[in-house]
Amino acid sequence: MRHRDPKQEQQWVLPDFENTRIAFSSKSDIELLETERMFRLMNSPWLVSMGSFIAKIAMKANFPLVERTIKNTIFKQFCGGVTLADCQETIDLLAQYNALSILDYGAESKSDEQELDRTEKELINAIEFAASNTSVPVVSSKLTSLVANEILEKKQLGEVLTKGEEEQYNRFVDRITRACTRAAELKVGVFIDAEESWMQDVMDDIVTDLMRTFNRERITVYNTYQMYRHDKLSQLRSDHLKAKEEGYILGAKLVRGAYMNKERARAEAYGYASPIQKNKESTDRDYNAAILYCIDHFEEIALCNASHNVDSVKLMAREILDRGLPRDHQHLNFCQLQGMSDHLTYNLAQGGFNTAKYVVYGPIKEVAAYLIRRAEENTAVTGEMSRELQLIRREIKRRKL
Numbered sequence: 001m002r003h004r005d006p007k008q009e010q011q012w013v014l015p016d017f018e019n020t021r022i023a024f025s026s027k028s029d030i031e032l033l034e035t036e037r038m039f040r041l042m043n044s045p046w047l048v049s050m051g052s053f054i055a056k057i058a059m060k061a062n063f064p065l066v067e068r069t070i071k072n073t074i075f076k077q078f079c080g081g082v083t084l085a086d087c088q089e090t091i092d093l094l095a096q097y098n099a100l101s102i103l104d105y106g107a108e109s110k111s112d113e114q115e116l117d118r119t120e121k122e123l124i125n126a127i128e129f130a131a132s133n134t135s136v137p138v139v140s141s142k143l144t145s146l147v148a149n150e151i152l153e154k155k156q157l158g159e160v161l162t163k164g165e166e167e168q169y170n171r172f173v174d175r176i177t178r179a180c181t182r183a184a185e186l187k188v189g190v191f192i193d194a195e196e197s198w199m200q201d202v203m204d205d206i207v208t209d210l211m212r213t214f215n216r217e218r219i220t221v222y223n224t225y226q227m228y229r230h231d232k233l234s235q236l237r238s239d240h241l242k243a244k245e246e247g248y249i250l251g252a253k254l255v256r257g258a259y260m261n262k263e264r265a266r267a268e269a270y271g272y273a274s275p276i277q278k279n280k281e282s283t284d285r286d287y288n289a290a291i292l293y294c295i296d297h298f299e300e301i302a303l304c305n306a307s308h309n310v311d312s313v314k315l316m317a318r319e320i321l322d323r324g325l326p327r328d329h330q331h332l333n334f335c336q337l338q339g340m341s342d343h344l345t346y347n348l349a350q351g352g353f354n355t356a357k358y359v360v361y362g363p364i365k366e367v368a369a370y371l372i373r374r375a376e377e378n379t380a381v382t383g384e385m386s387r388e389l390q391l392i393r394r395e396i397k398r399r400k401l
């Protein structure tokens with residue numbers, strides 16, 4: 001624990017997350033108005049579900065007009081570009097405001113072996129690109145972009161794999177191990193995203209093996225814990241104890257979880273107990289308890305609080321300040337998605353906390369599923385304006401536009 005320096009006292013202040021001037025300082029008036037239009041459209045649930053449906057069909061049929069429309073609207077809002085080089089502009093802009101970038105090639109759910117090899121290549125390219133860029137400390141990866149879902153599902157069910165499947169599985173483990181080896185050599189971190197529960201146990205085992213290998217002297221590999229699952233807080237604690245006993249650092253990226261409806265629907269369809277918490281309050285309670293647990297053990301756990309929830313962000317910032325911990329400690333990190341929650345990212349960054357944006361990139365076809373999730377997240381489910389839209393409108397009013 002560090003003691004506060006009274007001379008620096010004025011810096012130990014919780015950021016004002018209501019400050020929309022700082023939140024949108026990187027946006028010109030025109031950009032702000034464009035963003036407002038974008039979020040206004042997404043606010044409408046029927047428009048989003050119709051748009052997602054049309055986009056899925058059009059992308060399959062290869063309609064260039066639809067692709068161009070997506071590229072100039074929702075893609076522009078939530079993605080850094082098609083290639084790594086395209087992302088440089090976003091990375092530089094974030095760096096100007098003291099925020100870091102986490103590169104995320106948008107691929108998910110692949111099965112063709114050549115495609116899986118290509119995704120591995122993309123991941124290693126991203127790691128090398130990050131190493132040459134002081135404001136990209138970490139890259140992110142989805143394991144379902146490196147192996148077919150069926151293999152993971154079968155393995156999780158404890159079914160015997162055929163010889164061919166066993167080979168596919170081994171090739172997958174080799175792919176992610178090569179990527180993490182390169183990352184460790186170049187001192188770049190790797191976030192492994194959490195996905196659906198029916199494959200997650202197998203992924204957890206692999207990520208634990210990777211952490212055991214690569215997280216000895218410094219943190220390289222992070223697993224992701226979805227706190228909308230009622231078993232994850234206890235898993236976080238037991239993973240920490242295991243890591244401590246075996247002498248490696250636990251990497252813990254905390255999220256609430258992105259597949260709630262899918263999880264509940266599948267559990268109901270197959271007649272098993274849903275892994276999801278009974279309500280939002282339970283998810284929030286476990287999420288915040290997990291933050292406190294990681295901060296209690298911050299020397300042994302490298303934490304990334306990956307959330308747009310202002311209460312969870314405030315809780316962590318306040319704990320760092322109250323306990324007098326270094327705001328720029330490598331194990332105390334915040335992260336939001338590009339195009340969302342600028343009020344958190346920019347105010348945290350200005351306050352000297354380690355803050356990053358996930359910068360997702362890739363061809364439109366690769367990032368389509370990600371974009372649909374972002375659109376759905378920003379619709380007004382209860383009829384209220386989405387959180388983003390409220391903030392943008394407040395800033396438009398402040399600028400008198």
Ligand SMILES: Cc1cc2nc3c(=O)[nH]c(=O)nc-3n(C[C@H](O)[C@H](O)[C@H](O)COP(=O)(O)OP(=O)(O)OC[C@H]3O[C@@H](n4cnc5c(N)ncnc54)[C@H](O)[C@@H]3O)c2cc1C
Binds near residue numbers: 193224257258306
């Ligand atoms: C940087 C970053 C990385 C991410 N990586 C991943 C990842 O690897 N895997 C992944 O699954 N997601 C990931 N997400 C998405 C994340 O899981 C959430 O879907 C999203 O961030 C919204 O949650 P929130 O913490 O921002 O807060 P909020 O908006 O306060 O919470 C919304 C979330 O609460 C939960 N929730 C809502 N209603 C209920 C209910 N009735 N019962 C129980 N729980 C409920 C759901 O998880 C929902 O998404 C990531 C998000 C960020 C910002």
